[in-house]
Amino acid sequence: xxxxxxxxxxxxxxxxxxxxxxxxxxxxxxxxxxxxxxxxxxxxxxxxxxxxxxxxxxxxxxxxxxxxxxxxxxxxxxxxxxxxxxxxxxxxxxxxxxxxxxxxxxxxxxxxxxxxxxxxxxxxxxxxxxxxxxxxxxxxxxxxxxxxxxxxxxxxxxxxxxxxxxxxxxxxxxxxxxxxxxxxxxxxxxxxxxxxxxxxxxxxxxxxxxxxxxxxxxxxxxxxxxxxxxxxxxxxxxxxxxxxxxxxxxxxxxxxxxxxxxxxxxxxxxxxxxxxxxxxxxxxxxxxxxxxxxxxxxxxxxxxxxxxxxxxxxxxxxxxxxxxxxx
Amino acid sequence: xxxxxxxxxxxxxxxxxxxxxxxxxxxxxxxxxxxxxxxxxxxxxxxxxxxxxxxxxxxxxxxxxxxxxxxxxxxxxxxxxxxxxxxxxxxxxxxxxxxxxxxxxxxxxxxxxxxxxxxxxxxxxxxxxxxxxxxxxxxxxxxxxxxxxxxxxxxxxxxxxxxxxxxxxxxxxxxxxxxxxxxxxxxxxxxxxxxxxxxxxxxxxxxxxxxxxxxxxxxxxxxxxxxxxxxxxxxxxxxxxxxxxxxxxxxxxxxxxxxxxxxxxxxxxxxxxxxxxxxxxxxxxxxxxxxxxxxxxxxxxxxxxxxxxxxxxxxxxxxxxxxxxxx
Numbered sequence: 001x002x003x004x005x006x007x008x009x010x011x012x013x014x015x016x017x018x019x020x021x022x023x024x025x026x027x028x029x030x031x032x033x034x035x036x037x038x039x040x041x042x043x044x045x046x047x048x049x050x051x052x053x054x055x056x057x058x059x060x061x062x063x064x065x066x067x068x069x070x071x072x073x074x075x076x077x078x079x080x081x082x083x084x085x086x087x088x089x090x091x092x093x094x095x096x097x098x099x100x101x102x103x104x105x106x107x108x109x110x111x112x113x114x115x116x117x118x119x120x121x122x123x124x125x126x127x128x129x130x131x132x133x134x135x136x137x138x139x140x141x142x143x144x145x146x147x148x149x150x151x152x153x154x155x156x157x158x159x160x161x162x163x164x165x166x167x168x169x170x171x172x173x174x175x176x177x178x179x180x181x182x183x184x185x186x187x188x189x190x191x192x193x194x195x196x197x198x199x200x201x202x203x204x205x206x207x208x209x210x211x212x213x214x215x216x217x218x219x220x221x222x223x224x225x226x227x228x229x230x231x232x233x234x235x236x237x238x239x240x241x242x243x244x245x246x247x248x249x250x251x252x253x254x255x256x257x258x259x260x261x262x263x264x265x266x267x268x269x270x271x272x273x274x275x276x277x278x279x280x281x282x283x284x285x286x287x288x289x290x291x292x293x294x295x296x297x298x299x300x301x302x303x304x305x306x307x308x309x310x311x312x313x314x315x316x317x318x319x320x321x322x323x324x325x326x327x
Numbered sequence: 328x329x330x331x332x333x334x335x336x337x338x339x340x341x342x343x344x345x346x347x348x349x350x351x352x353x354x355x356x357x358x359x360x361x362x363x364x365x366x367x368x369x370x371x372x373x374x375x376x377x378x379x380x381x382x383x384x385x386x387x388x389x390x391x392x393x394x395x396x397x398x399x400x401x402x403x404x405x406x407x408x409x410x411x412x413x414x415x416x417x418x419x420x421x422x423x424x425x426x427x428x429x430x431x432x433x434x435x436x437x438x439x440x441x442x443x444x445x446x447x448x449x450x451x452x453x454x455x456x457x458x459x460x461x462x463x464x465x466x467x468x469x470x471x472x473x474x475x476x477x478x479x480x481x482x483x484x485x486x487x488x489x490x491x492x493x494x495x496x497x498x499x500x501x502x503x504x505x506x507x508x509x510x511x512x513x514x515x516x517x518x519x520x521x522x523x524x525x526x527x528x529x530x531x532x533x534x535x536x537x538x539x540x541x542x543x544x545x546x547x548x549x550x551x552x553x554x555x556x557x558x559x560x561x562x563x564x565x566x567x568x569x570x571x572x573x574x575x576x577x578x579x580x581x582x583x584x585x586x587x588x589x590x591x592x593x594x595x596x597x598x599x600x601x602x603x604x605x606x607x608x609x610x611x612x613x614x615x616x617x618x619x620x621x622x623x624x625x626x627x628x629x630x631x632x633x634x635x636x637x638x639x640x641x642x643x644x645x646x647x648x649x650x651x652x653x654x
Contacts, residue, residue, distance in 0.1 A: 156586025160619040167580035253494035259483025292487040
C-alpha cells in the first residue's frame with residue numbers, strides 16, 4: 001500500500017475532491033455542488049461522505065489515505081486550521097475547521113488558502129518540479145499567489161504573507177480595491193484588465209474588438225483580447241505587451257528580493273499566451289540583478305484545473321517523510 | 328568561560344574587529360586601516376594578528392572565542408565562504424576567504440555581506456530583539472537590506488535575495504544605477520536624494536538650504552535637509568514627507584509579501600528622524616493588508632556604528648546552540 005492524501009478544493013460553486021498519490025497523480029475523484037448559500041452542515045456532511053467513499057476506492061487501488069488537505073477560499077490561521085471567513089460563501093466565519101474534521105474523519109487535516117495550496121501543488125508536482133524556491137501567481141479576477149522557500153510554503157508569522165497581487169508597482173497608478181494605488185492586481189487582474197480595455201475602446205482606439213463586442217455580442221474578456229492579438233490586431237497586441245511589461249516589472253522586484261528558481265504563472269490571464277511569458281521573461285533578464293536573473297525560469301502552470309485539488313493534497317503529502325521522489 | 332565570537336567588519340577605509348559575547352555585547356575591540364589599494368596579504372596578516380590578540384584579551388575576561396564572523400563589502404557565496412569581489416577594494420576577486428582563514432585561524436569562519444550581517448545583528452541584539460521575522464534596511468548611499476525569516480537570514484538559492492533597494496516602486500520613476508526605473512533606491516538613497524533636492528532648488532524652490540549651501544558653503548546632505556526641516560523650512564519639510572511616503576509605499580508591498588514582525592530602519596537617512604518613521608508607519612497602517620499591518624512595527628536601528636561588527640559576530644553566535652537567551 002502506498003500512502004496517499006485526500007485533496008479538497010473548496011470553490012464558490014463546487015467542492016472538488018480526490019485521492020492523490022505520492023507522485024501527485026489523482027487516483028480517484030468526486031465532487032459535489034455548493035454555492036453562496038449552501039448550509040455549512042450540509043457541506044460538511046457531503047465532505048465526510050465523499051471522503052469515506054474515496055478512501056474505500058483508493059484502498060482497492062492500493063493506496064492508504066493518511067490525511068486530508070483542504071484548499072480554502074479565504075483567510076486561514078494555518079497553525080490552528082481555523083477559518084476566519086470565506087468571502088464568497090456565507091456562514092463559515094470563525095470555524096475551527098481542522099478540529100471539526102479531525103474529530104469526525106479521524107485523520108490528520110491540514111488547511112491553507114487555495115492560492116498557497118496551488119503554489120505548493122505546482123512546486124511539488126507541476127511546473128515547479130525540481131525547484132525548492134518558487135513564486136506562483138494565479139492571474140484571475142484578482143492576483144493570488146504563494147511563495148515556497150526551501151520546499152515549504154512561506155506564511156509569515158501571522159499567516160498573511162505572499163499577498164503578491166498587492167505589491168505596489170506604481171504609487172501613482174490605478175486605484176486598487178485594497179485601498180492602495182498601482183498594485184500588481186490593478187494591471188493584470190481580469191477586472192482591471194477588462195475595464196481598462198473598455199475605457200480605451202470608448203476613448204476611440206481602433207480595434208476589431210469593437211465589432212466583436214458591439215455587433216457580435218461577444219463578452220469582453222482577457223481571452224477575447226488575446227484572440228484579437230493573435231489575429232494581428234494592433235491595439236490588442238499592444239495591450240498584451242503592456243500587461244507583460246507591468247507584470248515583468250513587478251516580478252523584477254520579487255526576483256531581486258526572493259531570488260527564486262522558478263516563477264509559475266497560472267490562471268486565466270496566463271493560459272495559452274506564450275508571448276506574455278516571453279515579455280515577462282525578457283523584462284526580468286534585462287532588469288533584475290544578474291545572478292538572480294540568470295537563475296530564474298518563468299514557466300506556465302502545469303496542473304490546470306486540478307491545481308487546487310492536487311495542491312490541497314500536497315499540504316499533507318509534503319509533510320509525509322515517506323513521500324518518495326518522483327520516478 | 329562563556330562562548331563568544333570575533334566579528335570582523337570589513338569597510339572601505341578600515342577593518343573593525345571585536346569579540347562579541349553571547350548577549351551581543353562587545354567584550355573588547357580593535358581596528359586597523361585599509362583602503363582601496365590595500366594589499367590583500369597585508370589585510371589578512373593584520374586580521375590574523377588582531378584575532379590572536381583579541382582572543383587573548385577575551386580569555387582574560389572569561390570568554391572563549393568559538394568562531395569568526397565576517398561582514399564583507401560585496402557579493403559572497405555564503406555556503407562556500409567565497410568572495411566574488413569587493414567593489415570598493417581592489418584585489419579580492421574570487422577569493423576563497425573562508426578556506427584561507429579557517430586554515431590559519433583554526434576556528435570556524437562564517438562570511439556574509441555586510442547588509443545581511445547588520446540585519447542579523449539588529450534582529451538578534453538590537454532593534455529586532457524578540458522578533459524572528461524582520462526586514463532591515465540601511466539607507467545610505469544606496470539602500471541595502473537583509474531579511475530574517477524564522478530567526479535565520481534569508482539568502483535565496485543563489486545568495487542574491489534581499490536586494491530590497493531594487494524593488495520597483497514606480498516603473499515610470501527616476502533612472503536607477505541598476506538599469507531599472509523607480510527602484511526604492513532612487514527615492515531614498517543619499518545620492519538620488521541630494522540630486523533631487525539640488526535640482527528642485529535650481530528650479531526655483533524657496534528654501535533656507537539655498538543660503539546654507541551657497542553663502543555658508545555647507546555641504547548638501549540628507550542631514551542638512553533634515554536640519555532645515557527642523558527649523559520649519561517648508562520645502563525641506565515637504566521633501567522629507569515625500570521621502571517617507573515613497574519609502575512607506577515600498578514597505579507596504581514588503582509587508583504584504585513578508586508579513587514581518589519588525590522593519591528596522593538604519594543608516595544616514597533614517598537616523599534621528601522620528602518623523603520619517605512616523606510617516607512610514609502611517610503609510611503602512613493605512614495601506615497594507617490589515618492583519619499584516621497590525622502585526623508589524625517600524626523601528627530605528629539600535630546598534631549604531633557597531634551594527635556591522637556585532638552583526639558579523641552574530642553570524643557565528645546565531646549558529647551556536649549554546650547561545651543563551653538575553654538577560
